[in-house]
Amino acid sequence: MKYKYWLDNTGLSNGKKNILLEYFQTAEEVYRGTEETYQKIPQLKEEEIQRITKAKRKWDINEEYQKLEEGGVSVTFACDKNYPKKLKNIYQPPFALYYSGKLPGERLSVAIVGARRCSEYGHYMARKLGEALGRNRIPVISGLAEGIDAAGQAGAIKGGGETYAVLSEDNLTEDGGTFVTEDAGEMEDGDILCIYTGIKPTERNAENAKELLDPAVYVKVTGINGEEVSFAPLGREEQAELYDIPDNFPLQVESLPEGEEGTVNISALDEELYQEMYGEDGNYEAALEKISSGDFLTLYTSEEAISSEEDIYYARVTDYNAETGEITYQKSSKQEIFDSMDLYTDIHVSGDDLISDEEKEVLEQQLQTQVEESGFADEAAAFLSGVAEQTDAGIQVLNLGGNFELSDDVKLKVELINKGEQLHFGDGIQLAVKADATFEAETEEGKTAIDVSATFVEEVSVHPAVRGSIVTKKILGFIPVPIGVEVNASVDIKNYTAFSFNAEIYSVEADEEDIWEQIKAILNDPSELLGLENLPDGLAKGLSTASDVMDKINELQTKIEKAEDTAETIQGYKEDVDALWQVMENNDLTTREEWQEMGEALEKTNAASDLLDMMNLSDTYTDTEISPEYRQSMQDLMNKYSEIVQKETEWMKLVDKEIYSTEYRYYGLAIGIETSFIVRSDLSLAIGSNLQYEVGKRYNFWFKIGLFSPTAGNSSMDLMDEQFHFQFYVMGRLGVKAGVEAKLYVGLGTGKFASVGITAELGPYAKIYGFFVYEYDRYRAANSGQQTSKERMAGALYLDFGLYFMLGFEANALGNLFEYSYNFLDKEIPLLTAGAQKYYFEPAYQPEEDEKVILRDDDEDSTNGITATLADELRALRYLDLKTGIIGSEPLEYSAYQMTLSNPNFTLNKDNGTITVNVPEGTRYMECDLTITYLYSKLAFSKYDMTVTIPLVWTSLSTDELKEYYTVSVRVGNDADGYQTVWSQKVLKNQPYNLPTEEEIRDLIGWNDAKYIQGSGYGDIQTTDLTLIGNTVYDYQVGYKTYEVTVGNIQNEDGSLTSQTFYAKYGENFDFSSLEETGTAANQVYTKFAGVESETGFDFTQPINGKMAEALLSGIIAEAVYVDNSAKVTFSFTGLDHEDIVQIAQKGTYPDFSEAEEIVSYNGLSIKDISPAMSKLTGPVVYQIVCGQIIGPDAAVKFHENGGSEVADIVKVEGSLIGVLPVSQRDGYTFAGWYLDDGTFENEFAERKMPVGGAEVYAKWIPKEYEVSFHVNGGNELGEGETAKTVTYDGVYGTLPQPERTGYAFDGWFTAQQPGH
Secondary structure, three states, rough: HHHHHHHHHOOOHHHHHHHHHHOOHHHHHOOOHHHHHHHOOOOOHHHHHHHHHHHHOOOOOOHHHHHHHHHOOOOEOOOOOOHHHHHOOOOOOOEEEEEEEOOOOOOEEEOOOOOOOHHHHHHHHHHHHHHHHOOOOOOEEEOOOOOOHHHHHHHHHHHOOOOOEEOOOOOOOOOOEEEEOHHOOOOOOOEEEEEEEEOHHHOOOOOHHHHHHEEEEEEEEEEEEEEEEEEEEOOOHHHHHHHOOOOEEEEEEEOOOOOOOOEHHHEEOOOOHHHHHHHOOOHHHHHHHHOOOOOOOEEOOOOOOOOOHHHHEEEEEEOOOOOOOEEEEOOOOOOHHOOOOEEEOOOOOOOHHHHHHHHHHHHHHHHHHHHHHHHHHHHHHHHHHOOEEEOOOOOOOHHHOOOOOEOOEEEEEEEEEEEOOOOOOOOOOOEEEEEEEEEEEEEEOOEEEEEEEEEEEEEEEEEEEEEEEEEEEEEOOEEEEEEEEEEEEEEEEEEEEEEEEEEEEEEEEEEHHHHHHHHHHHHHHOOOOOOOHHHHOOOOOOOOHHHHHHHHHHHHHHHHHHHHOHHHHHHHHHHHHHHHHHHHHHHHOOHHHHHHHHHHHHHOOOOOHHHHHHHHHOOOOOOOOOOOHHHHHHHHHHHHHHHHHHHOOOEEEEEEEEEEEEEEOOOOEEEEEEEEEEEOOOEEEEEEEEEEEEEEEEEEEEEEEEEEEEEEEEEEEEEEOEEEEEEEEEEEEEEEEEEEEEEEEEEEEEOOOOOEEEEEEEEEEEEEEEEOOOOEEEEOOOOOOOEEEEEEEEEEEEEEEEEEEEEEEEEOOOOOOOOEEEEEEEEEEEEHHHHHHHHEEEOOOOOOOOOEEEEEEOOOOOOHHHOOOOOOOOEEEEEOOOOOOOOOEOOOHHHHHHEEEOOEEEEEEEEOOEEEEEOOOOEEEEEEEEEEEEEEEEEOOOOOOOEEEEEEEOOOOOHHHHHOOEEEEEEEEEEEEEEEEEEEEEEEEOEEEOOHHHEEEEEEHHHOOOOOEEEEEEEOOOOOOOOOOOEEEEEEEEEEEEEEEEEEEEEOOOOOEEEEEEEEEOOOOOOOHHHHHHHEEEEEEEEEEEEEEEEOOOOOOOOOHHHHHHHHHOOEEEEEEEEOEEEEEEEEEEEOOOEEEEEEEEEEOOOOOOOHHHHHHOOEEEEEEEEEOOOOOOOOOOEEEEEEEOOOOOEEEEEOOOOOOOOOOOOEEEOEEEEOOOOOOOOOEEEEEOOOOOOOOOOOOOEOOOOOOOEEEEEEEEEEEEEEEOOOOOOOOOOOOEEEEEEEOOOOOOOOOOEHHHHHHOOOOOOOOOOOO
């Protein structure tokens, strides 16, 4: 033990201590080792070997260990058995744990921790919580700091409980601490120390994130006692000293140096000017103490001789001899002084920077062990299998835990991901914990199984950035004097959380158990698979057994089904799946086809996928007709439900609790009576939930210290939109019976040996059938307080409640060696149902393209009129019987539908479904559309009506006669607005016919004076006694009434108001798109158009209907509505003492920092950097502007607009911030950025600072696309895809459609109705 105590005090890291123990086996052998043996360990550095040898020289092991024991302090080490297991499983547990009293056990304990400076309420609650835990004998563990920690401990003691306080190993407090070093004699009170691991902080490379992650802390020495050093946190003055701000020493010399280097003596110090520079600290003695390598020198011949920069020589100290006062220097510049404290670092910390692959493997193993030893698996199993608690009577009403048992151990997988595509943000660290378990319960007919899987994912991405610069003042108008430093730091933190839980419950019949055992044998085979090394790069990582490979297949299959990646990536997933199945086949385990067959035999189905796919499909569904894809998805879902429900499962006995039992003996007979309480369950379910949450923020911190009062501040902003998604689904059947069983038996001598009897069981039952899915999404835009949410839910549920009665015969003989039972009565009496047993989900009849339904006269006697009865299948609906799982179709009562006919010669009797056809004289063929809409529910998983349109035809023509018939049609409309076919008829060749009259046309179109204006009708053509020799179309001219609304309160850019009149025809929408660009944008007031409102409350986004038309004619006062479209922009300066600039700017634009530029320029400085980078505004933002001196020539960014509008070149000092680049405008084109290469446009200009010599950049333009619509102006209707065409600006139109019109020759396409306009 004492040698371990010595090893712990060598000053080595925990990792190196463990390496030594592994090499030498014991701490005593480590102590007895020599430098030569230590040098054989490659992980040890020379300085660490010296620490070991020093510790051996200065430590008297027996004496030091005796001090420890006399002090009443015990110690345990990580390799000891009594070391706390919970602590052992953390990342890099302490090598030694010192304690007084006893160590906490492994039972449940609670940590109460919080703020030191807490509120009274926080203090009160911590005590109350601690007291409650103490009363329940639950130990409380904390750091025993004042505030919340101490209050929790005090409460636990009051409650009679145990408390444990954890102190730091170096006796650290918030006021400081102590440590021992033989170098203590070289230190003095007030010295600033840096305690660090890894590379010395001043020597770290800012481009190497791993170096920057090593810990480092700065403290000041407060006392020295022998080799013990006491230290404390830095005060404000020490914090200023922490930054090695260079001094500038004014030296007066006889002549200015001419070379690049040289020497000078400190005695040349101009003490008067030095005191002016640094005040009381500016004296000769202070200069002798301060001057060191890195400081600056300003050499001049006299103050009077300084009239320009040429009269000064700047130098940087490279060496100083304190004995002689000689200073060695190199030539420097004024700019170097300004840049001496510059720090511009964007630290790109990736996941493998934070955790190396080696550390990742260690951490994963530790986390895996911690999760396994935590009891999580057992608690999860108990939770999942126990669904009810005991009643006061001690009877478990529904305790699945008593019957369901784990078929195998819970499979736990802990994965730490530090790189790769699986990362949500592409970098950072992700922790994924997955648990899989299968529970089984034996039944008389087989088994009931539950597959449960749960996955938890937590990911964090961190990106720090630092901006720093020196703070100077000027002496004599030229000489810069460093007096402080200003630092701005920011950190971007993104967080992603996801949780999913899924359970599938199904039965395994006795004849399927071989399949079940076969599946389990494959998944539980611990053998390492052969051929994994032949898999594509990276695919084999983490794979070893068949279970690993199947998990990977499922993971890739999920990605393929989601189809969220590129086609190329998805194809890669498919190839990976093929390769994995090949491995399974090569190891003689199974094939893809065999596995699928086994799953189907057990009816293990992915109900979650089917339900959610249906929801997603309905969310994008916009048509009123059922697409083949929609129909197929709906059919798959219904089939899946049918499979689950129709699976015959046994009522499984969960509870069998004897209530009463007695036996009567009479003349050698034993007559027995038993009563028991029985609970049975019948279930087949799939259930689960999923949750996702992501958010990202940037936190800015800044401070300024030096020869002035320190200042500091902070701000924050959103980096990304905040999103929350929750999903829940359930599908299947659940049944419960709870009753009393009475048994009457008769036996010889005793019923225990042989008996016959009857059993009766009676009680209530409840069954629930159906499926349900619910989704909730919440979204908050970055830097906005407004949240939007969306809910979706769909499904169908059916409840059946009643009484059941079972009567059976039982017999046994030879002490139950022979048993027989038979239920000759098993009856259920329904008492109550809720919901609909049949779920109607779509019309059963779907007409094929060009299909016609012929109406036949019921009595085949046209002399008494034509009456035809609709076939039942035309109005039939497809349904899913939630109780039986049967998918069928049936017609409902006519009252369940709304039916409409498009031809007034057809009339419908809604009581019996007969259609009467009024045949005009001489007519032998008529068409009519019958639209049937189900009134009591919508199309499954949608908001649309369950509707089908059936094309009906009445005709007295024979098949041969139909071949001599042509179609004559009438279209209503005009050349400007287009036409709509409203009437058509089959007419025998050369047989006379009449066109519909004006009154008939009005009936056909449902004439509405608010909609139509009478036009020229048929014109002057003949409309009666016409004949056909081919298909013919006639146009009936009508106009559409136009309405107007005047919109007031339209905001101009300068804030003034105006009004505008808009026009729209009946059935159309008013087009207010021209108002989208309106709104105030002046005097820091910015608004955005949000719509049009009126006192009448009409929704102007809807088409004009009759009610709106009436109101428009009477006059409506409408006003444009605007919302705030401004963002608060704050410019805070670093390197310049100036108050913040606050602006109100327009969202969607770049902030204007010209005012900030002017302020910086006025103070003789330049903008070195700005953080965050300038981008279009989405909300409030704080910009930190880093200011400083930049000396150098001006340079320009010259813009070549390439046909766009002219923009001014940008001229600034080389190295200064360029700012936002201007945007050129060009008709017909979209501006796509500035590029360094003209023509190829591969190298975009992305410099933030003015490059040396400037740059010439060229505008890239992308031609816009426009849609050209074709109006046939009385010609024939164009085919699908011909009514519009997309063309590119300055490109060719290509082939255009060629319409036809009877009596006319096509003369081309024009941009107005009259050629030449």
